[in-house]
Amino acid sequence: MSVSSPSASVSTLTAESINPIIESTKAVFDMMLGAEVRRSGLSVKPNKLLAHELSAVIGMTGQVSGTLVISFSREVAFSILDRLLGETTDEINDAVCDAVGELTNMIAGGAKAKMEHLALSLSIPNLVKGAEHEVVFPSEVTPLSIAFESDLGPFCIDIGFSVAGI
DSSP, rough: OOSHHHHHHHHHHHHHHHHHHHHHHHIIIIIIOOOEEEEEEEEOOOOSSSSSSSEEEEEEEEEEEEEEEEEEEEEHHHHHHHHHHHHOOOSSOOOHHHHHHHHHHHHHHHHHHHTGGGOOOOOOEEEEETTBBOOOTTOOOOEEEEEEEETOOOEEEEEEEEEOOO
């Protein structure tokens, strides 16, 4: 990849990360949940607020540094627990957070395998819950937001990368 400026590099790396994440998301939802996923939107993230009530955050480091956030509504999170473990609940509890964290880990791991040229390492997922919570990306990163529709309901992935050392 040849780029002339750090901001162009960041934009290129962020764009290159979208397809592996979308492909991994579709594959994991299909294989693990028996659910179809359709991308319903792609935009520059306008603010720090997350789209839904429960978010899993994974840091990525290597030749680039980045953050992947998958945000689920309560209903989608409950469906993930039901489809993965056959358990039902009506509250965001440890089991729901574990199921969402594991699903996010699978998606990030699948995307990492498709971006092996970046020599990425992944953090374990951190879960954030509550209405109108925020995740702050590094100041030099302009994250992208990918909206999805699925058989379980809507969810959103926010991602941003910066070139290591910038």
